[in-house]
Amino acid sequence: MGERAEEKAAGHRAPDGDHATGATATRGFTRRAVLAGGLAGGVGAAAGFVGGRATVGGEVQGVGAAATGGLAYPFRGDHQQGVTTPAQQQMHLTAFDxxxxDRSSLIDLLxxxxxxxxNLTAGLPVDSMRVSKSAPPDDTGEAFDLGASGLTITIGFGKTLFRDSQGLDRFGLADRLPAPLAEDIPRMAAEKIDAARSGGDLVVQACxxxxxxxxxxxxxxxxxxxxxxxxxxxxxxxxRTSSxxxxxATPRNLFGFRDGTASLRGDQDELLRDFVWVGDGDDAADxxxxxxxxxxxxxRMTMEVWDELPLRDQENAVGRDKISGAPLSGxxxxxxxxxxxxxxxxSPAIPEASHLALMHPTRNAGVHMLRRGYNYTDGSDELGRLDAGLFFIAxxxxxxxxxTPLLARMQFDLLTEYLQHLTNSVFAxxxxxxxxQTYIGQQLLETATG
Structure with missing residues (x-):
């Protein structure tokens, strides 16, 4: 690391102690308590992880614990958090260029x-905080009283990190670009993609x-x-629009229907192995x-048009009962x-062009996705219509x-008339x-030969 990077990174030391794997959670401390009692005390509170479930005072609790400020998930494990972690209610996702x-500076950043x-996902401040009033604090402080609140941070790499839009191999990573990331998602009907709000070299998902x-x-x-x-x-x-x-419980989307009933869940290990986690024999498996x-x-979802449809037409487009979420076959x-x-x-009880008929795993060679999308609202447009919809994540x-094959089928379903795709991004x-290990992506950056 360079001198500047060492100075910056020294203020972001990770909590010491053992780290368990899996979607584990604990309660019992806040950033304010850490600041009052010192960083070491907060770290001690963070160490008691029990595999797979939220814990309160050492006892296993149900998902209701997710609503409390003290819920925390471990950062270390075989997989990054924020994928199979029980979906939280809030998301803030940012892409960076x-x-x-040089590669050394990229490593410094990561x-x-x-x-x-x-630190943040354990409910701690970014740093133990400088005490000098003549220097800016290392943590901006707006969440000191809120605990970890189930925070997960997931970090990923875009295609342009390996070779940028001009074809330059800035970091000697071009020969490590995974084939699944190299291929662009084909265009589909009902899309108006904004390239400036798609892609990026790096992504951070905070939930x-x-x-x-x-x-x-x-x-x-x-x-x-x-x-x-x-x-x-x-x-x-x-x-959240998925479970x-x-x-x-299965949440509802802005059309008022239960969303993601047949989607993967974090405890379906066999399906996760087949459809979510990259395997040892896959491309870029090293x-x-x-x-x-x-x-x-x-x-974007055109809710004003959708709202005026008869209930029967809404249900036929989705393929499910709006209230119960049951398939129209019963x-x-x-x-x-x-x-x-x-x-x-x-006629078919479930219309052949309904979303359910076209997207159900049994109609797509058994393929599953782990969905983790969220509603979004960006205000109203010049005509007073809600600028809102689904930020779809899989x-x-x-x-x-x-x-890609499921996306291609989706353009033919009855919902497409009421949707417009605005952005498109894929990240490894x-x-x-x-x-x-000391940083996410260490396997890539320390074995690259460029």
């Missing part, structure tokens, strides 16, 4: 980010139960990045094994859809096999931070 000129992220905690994370990581990277675009999301944790790919699209929300069932008039093992999410 790297301005650093090292500083990783140290800060490990939490409190919007200020997520903003605080992005605020501080952006501040740390000064001189190394600049913000390309950012997106706020609220109200990734066991016991989470540094991506245990990682995944984040596919994101901003989709049963309850989680009943398997019967695509052979007929209505009283003899984590998949290979976008070419597990995302490296595996989690293992013991002895």
């Amino acid at each position: 790297v301005t650093a000129r 090292t500083a980010w990783t140290r800060a992220a490990e 939490a139960e409190d919007p200020l905690v997520a903003l605080h994370a992005i605020h501080n990581l952006t501040r740390i990045a000064f001189g190394w990277a600049t913000v390309r675009w950012t997106q706020l999301g609220y109200g 990734t944790g066991p016991g989470q 540094w991506m094994a245990g990682g995944t790919y984040l596919c994101a699209r901003k989709i 049963g309850d929300e989680f009943s398997a859809p019967d695509f052979t069932a007929r209505s009283t008039g003899g 984590f998949v093992r290979d976008p070419r096999r597990h995302f 999410i490296p595996p989690g931070l293992r013991d002895g």
